[in-house]
Amino acid sequence: MRHNTPLPAESALPLHAVRHEPPGSPMPFDGAAIADFNSLLHELHPDAPHVDAYAVSSVARWLVELPTAQAESLLQARLGRLQEIKAMAADRDWALDAALAKRIYRLLDYVDQARDLIPDDVPLVGRLDDALLVELAWPMVAEELEDYRDFCRFREESGAGFGGHPGRDDWLRVRLDEGALWEQLHRVRHQHYVDYGPLEGGLRVV
Structure with a gap:
């Protein structure tokens, strides 16, 4: 079942599973650092939830209780998506909106x-805040990345017709043309043949 909010991994980290400070929390969190984290998070994605120290401590404790390989896999499932974001941001054929590009580079600078x-350098949980930021800010880039993946397919399949370097406008124009063609074919497929009315005088066999 698809989660309502786009996610970089199959399921969300349990950020709100515990509403109180768990015993044996791996480490305390400074209030100012939490505030700075939230400020950046909401700069990247204004509709992201607020993150408090208890929630981060809860996820950190949950993470360290998992088998190490599983915990590292969960972090990598999020942090590994950064390569795709970096590739998109660096691609000269794909003209990012300036405001989105700024937010993406703020995310990359943080991690x-x-x-x-x-x-x-904190064992295991040292990249947890990076993974949380990627996950919670993911809606910022999810739709753009879907378009970029399609652009990469388009460039591989049709790029020769554009000197090997089609631009975003080329991709959009072709996809819009394809969409218009699909709609036309869809309409034709569902239209009846022209009705000329009933035959007059019946059929004659000559």
Whole structure:
């Protein structure tokens, strides 16, 4: 079943599973650092939920209780999507909207920092805040990435007709033309033949 909110992985991290500070939390979180994290998150995706220290502690505790390989796989399922985002942002054939490009680079700058909400050198949970940011900000890029994937297919299949480097406008124009053709064929397929009315005088065999 598809989640209502686009996700970078098959299921969401249990950010709201625990509403209180769990015993034995892996580490405390500074209030100012949490505020900075939320400020960036809502700059990237204004409709993202608010994240508090208890929620992050809950997910961190849940993560360390998992088998190590499973925990690392869950983080990589989110952080591994950054390569696709970087490729899209760097692709000169795909003209990103300037405002979206700015938000994407803010996301990439954060995950490249070693000392952020959770320092990257903390065993296992050091990349949890990066993974959370990717997941919670994912709706910012989900639709753009779907279009970009289709653009890459279009460039591979039809790029020779554009000197190997079709642009975003070329892709959009062709896809719109294909959509118009599909709609026309769909209408024709569902139309009846022209009705000329009943035959007059019946049939004559000569």
